[in-house]
Amino acid sequence: MSHAGSQTAVFRAVDVAKIYRMGEVQVHALRGVSLDLFDGEFIVLLGASGSGKSTLLNILGGLDTPTSGTVHYLDRELTASDDAELTQYRRQSVGFVFQFYNLIPSLTARENVELITEIASSPMDPLEALELVQLRDRANHFPAQLSGGEQQRVAIARAIAKKPKVLLCDEPTGALDVHTGIVVLEAIARINRELGTTTAVITHNAVIAQMADRVISLSDGQIAGVQTNTDKRSAQALQW
Incomplete structure (x- = not known):
């Protein structure tokens, strides 16, 4: 789904700065980032370690708050929300996937996904979520019985359920590894396509950027460039 037609800004960040104080030292994680993300768009945030990507993502997701600047999610100003409102926002509106899967070892794939559906207002069936990441046949397996890539796909199913x-x-x-990563990226792209979920993926791997509608490059806490992909590639077609 192209964002060009709708142009509804799901996120609007204006002049966002984040300073962490570590003892006597001030670390400027973000230095005045302004950015719109559009409905149904697939964005890649690209940059080296320490460029501010995770800080920006955490602020958009309501896990962190900026030192200055404003962030709107649709018509809600996240930067004016209190902790309870941010918790509600994260529960209802945002799915998170991290580098480490954080699955509960004593629960099956299905049960790990079910955990999230219990707090959601109109969740999908856990098996349907597993189907979207092509793991319905592994629903009754425990994390220890799944490969790393399968565990990550369960984590994605849990996030989107x-x-x-x-x-x-x-x-x-x-x-x-590269091959397993492609399968995981395919699952994320399928969800973006089929559910119209606005999707942002952080990576330091420029190859992955070929899948995105837009690539936002960060460097030293600032946006270094924004590139629109005219020929978006599928995960299998990436040029490694």
């Missing part, structure tokens, strides 16, 4: 408007992925293939 609450039907979030937004899927935020921080280095989702960081712990995986």
Whole structure:
């Protein structure tokens, strides 16, 4: 789904800065980032370690708050929300996928996904979520019986089972080999396509950027460039 037609800004960040104080030292993680993300768009945030990608994603996802600047999610100003409102926002609107899968070892794939559906207002069936990542046949397996790539796909199913408007992925293939990473990226792209979920993926791997509608490059806490992909590639067609 192209964002060009709708142009509804799901996120609007204006002049966002984030300073962490570590003892006597101030670390400027973000230095005045302004950015719109559009409905149904697949964005890649690209940059070296320490460029501010994770900080930006965490602020969009309501896990962190900026030192200055404003962030709107649709018509809600996240930067004016209190902790309870941010918790509600994360529960209802955002799916998170991290580099490490954080599955509960004593629960099956299906049960891991079910955990999230219990707090959601109109969740999808856990098996349907597993079907979207092509793991329905592994529903009764425990994490220890699954490969790393399968565990990450269960984590994606868990993130999308609450039907979030937004899927935020921080280095989702960081712990995986290339082949396994492609399968995981295919699952993320399928969800973006089929559910119309606005999707942002953090990576330091420029190859993955070929899958995105737009690539936002960060360097030293600032946006270094924004590139629109005219010929978006599928995960299998990536030029490694």
